[in-house]
Amino acid sequence: MISENLSLVRENIKKACSKANRNEKEVTLIAVSKTKPVEMLEEAYREGCRDFGENKVQEIMDKYEKMPGDIRWHMIGHLQRNKVKYLIGKVYLIHSVDSLRLAEEISKEACKQNVTVNILIEVNVAGEESKFGTTNEEAVELVKSIAGLPGISVKGLMTIAPYVDCPEENRQYFVKLRQLSVDIMKKNIDNISMDILSMGMTGDYQVAIEEGATYVRVGTGIFGERNYAIKAD
Numbered sequence: 001m002i003s004e005n006l007s008l009v010r011e012n013i014k015k016a017c018s019k020a021n022r023n024e025k026e027v028t029l030i031a032v033s034k035t036k037p038v039e040m041l042e043e044a045y046r047e048g049c050r051d052f053g054e055n056k057v058q059e060i061m062d063k064y065e066k067m068p069g070d071i072r073w074h075m076i077g078h079l080q081r082n083k084v085k086y087l088i089g090k091v092y093l094i095h096s097v098d099s100l101r102l103a104e105e106i107s108k109e110a111c112k113q114n115v116t117v118n119i120l121i122e123v124n125v126a127g128e129e130s131k132f133g134t135t136n137e138e139a140v141e142l143v144k145s146i147a148g149l150p151g152i153s154v155k156g157l158m159t160i161a162p163y164v165d166c167p168e169e170n171r172q173y174f175v176k177l178r179q180l181s182v183d184i185m186k187k188n189i190d191n192i193s194m195d196i197l198s199m200g201m202t203g204d205y206q207v208a209i210e211e212g213a214t215y216v217r218v219g220t221g222i223f224g225e226r227n228y229a230i231k232a233d
């Protein structure tokens with residue numbers, strides 16, 4: 001099942017890239033494996049997946065131990081400051097930084113371990129009550145303050161678009177995130193880049209690619225529906 005699903009998703013990514021006149025090498029598929037057992041991740045790994053997304057620190061730690069060392073782990077979930085230390089040196093990219101306090105904690109732990117941690121700023125572009133993320137207005141100031149911290153490097157923006165029936169409804173938010181990244185670049189802030197746009201999930205990744213996504217985060221479309229009731233933790 002995973003093999004067929006992956007072929008389909010990769011085919012769709014290819015189509016979206018050619019529709020948007022983009023090189024498909026610009027788009028990286030993150031297999032979002034939260035709640036899924038290691039056996040399923042191994043299958044995806046055999047099918048060539050090297051980027052995996054998780055939203056819980058404990059789950060990343062467990063899977064990190066069990067899976068091959070060449071995987072790039074992406075932290076895509078809300079992150080508590082007291083858990084930052086466990087992730088340093090293990091994750092390739094933290095997508096969900098939405099406050100200076102969290103960034104300061106990452107900076108502190110990164111300096112302790114003498115590494116630089118790459119992060120994205122999570123922006124709640126649709127302004128949904130239920131979602132984490134900065135507002136569009138706050139994002140610029142946040143990037144400016146984080147840019148001055150040691151051991152942490154801003155690489156771009158991330159958003160979780162609303163849950164909708166028709167993916168076209170989310171196009172406006174992908175456009176907004178991309179525009180925001182352009183606006184931030186124009187500020188010429190030292191030590192940051194806006195090369196990464198992490199946007200698009202199972203329901204809307206094709207539209208996100210058309211609007212400039214460089215990472216798409218696909219869970220259900222690869223691993224099937226999640227059953228939170230039988231989750232291990």
Ligand SMILES: *Cc1c(COP(=O)(O)O)cnc(C)c1O
Nearest residue numbers: 032055076201202217218219220
């Ligand atoms: C769960 C999750 C995804 C994947 O969602 P699907 O709809 O299953 O593709 C993507 N991004 C984030 C931040 C998530 O938490």
